[in-house]
Amino acid sequence: MSEAVIEVDDLDVYYGTSQILFGVGLSVRQGETMALLGRNGAGKSTTMKAIMGLAPPRRGKVSLRGAVISGWQPHHIARAGLGFVPEDRQIFPEHSVEDNLVIGRKKGPEGQDEWPIKRIYEVFPLLEPLRYRIAGRLSGGEQQMLAIARTLMGNPALLLLDEPSEGLAPIIVQRIGELLRQLRSIGSTVLIAEQNMHFCLGLASHATVIDKGQIVYAAGIDELKANDAIRRRYLAL
Amino acid sequence: MDLDALAGCLSSSACLVTQTTSGLIIGMLLFLVAVGLTLIFGVLKVVNFSHGAFYMFGAYFAMAAYQLTGSFALAMLAGAAGTAILGLIFERVFMSRVYGADVLMQLLVCYAFVLIFDDVVRIIWGPEFKSMGMPSAFQVMPLFIAGGVVPPYYLLLIGVALVAAIVLGAGLSRTRIGKVIRAAAHNPGMVSALGINTGLIYGGVFALGGMLAGLAGALAAPVRSLTPGMGFSVLIESFIVTVIGGMGSILGALIGALLLGLIRSFGSLGFPLFTEGLMYLFMVIVLVSKPTGLFGKEAA
Amino acid sequence: MTELEAGRARALVPVSSGAALQRYRDVLIAVIAFAVLASLPLFTGSKALLDFVIRCSAYGLFATSLNLLVGYTGLTSFGHGMFFGLGAYGFGLIMQKLGVPIPVAFVATLAITAVIAAIIGAICVRLKEIYFAFVTLAFQMLIHSTILSWASFTGGDQGLRGGIPRPTFLGINLANHIHLYVASCALLILGLLAMRQIAQSPFGYTLRMIRDNAARASFLGIDVWRAKLTVFVLAALFAAMGGMVMALFVSGAYPEFAYWTISGEAIFINMLGGVSTFLGPMVGTVLLLLLNDTVTRFTEYHGIVLGVVILFFALGLRKGLLDFVAEWFARRRKTGEGR
């Protein structure tokens, strides 16, 4: 069994005076694709932001391969190997596609450079013909691809994807799913936050379910598939 | 009003060349100061009210270095590098604490430093005005182009400012760091999530802005008298430039600065007693018809 | 700060009898304050102290009027000083050229200011935030340059020379120091009371609503442009009052009164005292004038001292003094209740 890439332990997060997360804990191992499932407002995005250092936790810790990274600034966390694709994608709309990628470029935490731009275009063949297009003019699906590609340019050890299917047409969602399966097949470690359970069932290896800021369930994906009660209680739309 | 003089000038090539270059000179120097102001606003969203102080320090640093070494190049370097360091420290130690705060708080911090910097200069260099003196290499006869008079030093000045404008423009659009800076202007949170230290970017941009103002001060030192508070009128003018051009727009700063330079050079012919008022009038007209300035974008 | 204000709003608006009570309380406080100030000369012979209060009246009216814009409506004007200057020049010129009784000049100046403020305001108030600030600044500079250029009328950079005549009116002789002092106090207290009434009136709550959410306000059927213009003109009137007190004090008017630095000072006073309480600017006025007067006594490098004090407020307290105190009390009361 391989080691945990990331361990989240007992996180409390507040926005102002209201508490959003209550003792959230989860872990993702090397090569896994972990789905963090939950309804809208359950605390998925906040968990992602807390891991990334964008919503600093008041209690608890996040460790990356054993090193505590909670309390660090986002750019340090990113350099340590976390790659974050936010839920609204947040591409730089006035830059070209290639400029977006260039901005994301950095060496991995061990100095690896597994994602040169050539390989990005191989994995994201859609983006290559658009490379000089202004990113703000891309379609939602293209922007999502770009956001993922941009983060991969930074050679992350762990990819955090926040709601990659949100607001996209089913056919595009399907294409993104294929892409993620491809990433999984090449051994990438991914934590993906989704409310679209069906999207995740096909590509995740493990699942954690969050509700009202608390983790309520964690298991292998097949187990979740089998557990109707949990699915109905926490994930049904 | 003296519209005959203006008309007379517009119909004479000698006058046209001389006044146009004189507008360019005023404009380009103003551009160097204003572009730093606009850059800092664009990226940090801070109206750097202490920008004039960097211009002042640039001039004083240049004078000090020139007196010490006698080298004009070193003087320019001292003006630019000294203010860059000063800008970095100023941003990291003080300004970085008021990001996201009320605009008025930021203004207040800048205002505090305007007061402090002016007094610091007064303590170090004294209250009397100083002059750096023109390096002997430039103490030559002016050139005559199409009957118009153009001094060589001003050609250098325009050249340096143009190079700065081109390097800056190209740097921001072509280099990775430039792209990152523009991205940080738009979405600093995302930039930092991609592993880039935005604090460093902010500090760097502030240093760059300070350096440009300092360079302008250094370039102006041989022809303008140095005195505590000298940055003030320059600040006001570059303020007008950025507001006319659009806060945050580099092209806007360039166009705004040149427009202002030309208003002054031709305005002094046609409206010798209301040249200053002409600038404010122009600003009011631009703002009323397009509040974000000529090249400004609607605030996101 | 806004929460505090909003809390008070909730508590007050629905209960109209409470509002009336509040109004009586305000009037009572004003009467007592005036009585205390006006009897001051009986206890001290210090002309400097009286001078200080006169200057506080001028700046206090001016700074508080700016707070109507900044604190209550969220309009950050960088050019408010133009109305201070207009008040001083309008009053001085009318007195010098026409020789009318002082109250006539007073009212005439307010009328002129109202017209000019309405014109400038109509252009400015549709702009937002920093752009509003810039346009007001531009107008201020335009007025300043006009005062300088129109030397035959305004005296240019030398200001209105020869003193402002102060003929006796109904036994009030403003050339007399004590009379001038009492008159200034009266203007200050009346002005503050009037501004307080505006702030606590339904119109005042409309302004707060515009500040907090202009879109919602206009959705509720409020003519935002009109409300903003109204408060812009009202604030200009009180600023002009401050300018007139200043003109009486120095017996002249100078272009510096219309320069942007005077607007800067008013903003500074507001930040110093706090913008979320009605009396914040008044506290700021006293603080700034005290600070200025003491520091200039000790050193000619007052820039450094003042700068450090500003940094203390901006980076240390992060808010005005009265705001800080009010919040501190609020917090203490809260923890006290908790116990």
Next chain:
Amino acid sequence: MTRTRTPGISRRSTLALMGAGAMTFAAPWVARAQAKTIKIGMPTILSGRVAQLGTSSRNAVMLEVEKVNAAGGLAGRQIEMVVRDSKGQPQEAARVARELVNTDGCELLLDGEASSGSFAVHEVARDLGVLCIHTCSEASSLTADPKQHIPNAFRCVRQGIHDSIVGGSYAAAISKAKGLKKWATCSPDYAYGRDTTGEFTLYLKRFAPDVEIISESWPKLFQPDYTEVVTKILQAKPQALYSCLWGGDLTSYIDQANIYAMFGQMEVFAVNMADYTALTVVKNLPKGIHSGNRYIKTFPTTPENAAWGDAYKAKYNEYPTNWSWQNATAVMFLAEAAKKANSADGKKLAEVLKGLTIKCPFGADGTVTMRGDDHTLVGYAIGWGTTIPQEPYVPEVKAGDWKTIFELEAEWKKSKGYT
């Protein structure tokens, strides 16, 4: 400005402040009038762009006050100067002046304000009735206009009108000799600049009627860049240029005109050039600029004047300015008046000051006079000469003739409706 005098003054003002509180409540006027020391208040500009005005004025005052105190003070009372910064704002000047009298117990005022500040202090003097000597403002109307006149205010400053009469006649002579018919002017756009320029051209044309002004420029006060003004003048191709720019503005202008080689193309008459503040600062001073004297230790060419300049330089390590001699003269007047009146009382001093003539190193004939009818300084050394780039900077100064000055001044006053 790191000299010992600064702490000296602030220590004094510290004491003054500590005493002030007690003073205001203690028996006010009478008690103070009999105090051993006499306090003289001086509002002036010590910060901002023209801080040099205040510091060089203060320097000169302190230099003279030391002498007066060493000789026994004003009618036996030691002088204590209270110098305070007005930042160049008229309302501050008024405030400071009032405070100096009302709180600090100053019995006399030296007004070291420029332009509008001096008018503001003038109003304070009118209000409080305290003796006030203006020492920096050259605006003619301050004393020439009878509406301004008050019995307790005097002006110990050169005056624009005097300068213009001497300058006009000097320039006219050169004009005629060299055939300079086409003139341009370039002066700062404020009252001093406009008035002085207007008066200069008036007298220039009077003495040389065929002179014609073909171009006028009015840069703003403290304008950093004069390029457009320089080029405008070059376009007009005048044979001579008059300017009353001063201080840093003048040096900027010269530096900027220099690189257009303007000084080779026309005769330049810059009235405020022959002041050490400008002469020593300009690095490449063009030869042959015509200027009126401001303070120059070689004019008048008396040992007293040279000695005074050297003493100042020895004490402050810089040359005196135009303001320095005026302020020094004011103290000399006070000392002499106190001796005559045998009192330091403001009213008595004012009586004596009217028409008082004293020995003075800056006098045209070794004396200067406080003219009785309009309370202004006359008889001071005034003249024009041309510059050279090194000391003595203005080797020869052609002295103005006071008889002509008086005649034309009287005429000018009449034309203005002042008499």
